[in-house]
Amino acid sequence: MKHKNQQQAKVTQQLKYLLKNIADFDEKELEKICSCFKFKSIKKNTVLLSEGEVCTEFYYIQKGCLRTYFLTRLGNEKTRFVTFDCSIGTALTSFISQKPSFEFIDVLEDTDLFAINYTDFYNLNKELIHWKDFYQRILEMAYSFQNRSFENLVTLTAKQRFEQVMNTNPILIQRLSNKVLASYLDITQETLSRIKSK
Amino acid sequence: MKHKNQQQAKVTQQLKYLLKNIADFDEKELEKICSCFKFKSIKKNTVLLSEGEVCTEFYYIQKGCLRTYFLTRLGNEKTRFVTFDCSIGTALTSFISQKPSFEFIDVLEDTDLFAINYTDFYNLNKELIHWKDFYQRILEMAYSFQNRSFENLVTLTAKQRFEQVMNTNPILIQRLSNKVLASYLDITQETLSRIKSK
DNA sequence: GATGTTTTTTGATATAGATCAATGAAAAAG
């Protein structure tokens, strides 16, 4: 147990570091915020959120990998967002609205993460002005990222999208299965396989 | 001139109404905010923002129509967002980052609008907690809208996307040219014409 | 209100990437 506590303390330091990088928190605020985050260790292939459920948690991933995706009518997965070590994520649309999600969240590698629930998140938003700044920054980044993804999807060919990820975010190619990478690039596995083999 | 002032006063009322609907402003705050918005009357087909320019304004459209779009490598327009009467808009990615925009903004009908510049917007964000709430709400809505658009694009056929707009936002079909509507649906004019004729 | 410009319609053809199918490789389960 002592070992585990030490480990969590270290992770809390990393979380504080991330928070401080995004907004101007003081130590007291950081303590308060960290006390809202609960540690969870989750096995590979666990589904954290299914379609139709309300997303009530916001995650800081200490180590591992988490993705959001949705299904088409034909049952094809479309991966929207992948988060690795020392980063944050959730199914934002459902988290914002507290309505049933059309997106899934699953865990692609054994993952250690910290979760804050919606109520605590919302209370921090009422109580701490710096949390408002933090959340504002998160929303701005999420919007801009999505805007860029959309542009890439409609302006680039499958091959160009692959090369774009290769150049800007090669970790996706290294750590994701072809199946997941293909769904992130909005192409089939077969097409990805053909692109890679050239 | 008196006539014009009366008109502007009326529009200010509408702007206040919109603001109050989004965040919990008091009358004093509304006055302060409205004093930052400058009235502009803009002729159809004016380009408000070109690719490469930094977007420094955020708009409330009183009457008329404004859209954001970008160009593909081949010079095809891709419309991302259309705003009509009594609503707000800007090229959000560039406005957020204050970096050169890849999106254009143009005016599709003779338009009366109110503009607030980035500096004033940012100062309000520092000074008024309710403005933070307002901006947070805007970002949440913009993210969720974009998320939904993306889902529609990758899960629906051209025809289904047309029908979806027909059912949820028919004003787009009524007020936009086929050319613009096609670029909003991410199809060619020819394809839209064929869809409509069935 | 005639003339040039831009949009819309319709048809013929092309193509990127999907789907289907079959085989081999890897990972998970027992």
Added chain:
DNA sequence: CTTTTTCATTGATCTATATCAAAAAACATC
């Protein structure tokens, strides 16, 4: 370790939508 399931590769074919082209309609301009 062996079996089963899932994933990756390769080839053949298909399809939704783009592109090209040319006429008709609508709009803007002199």
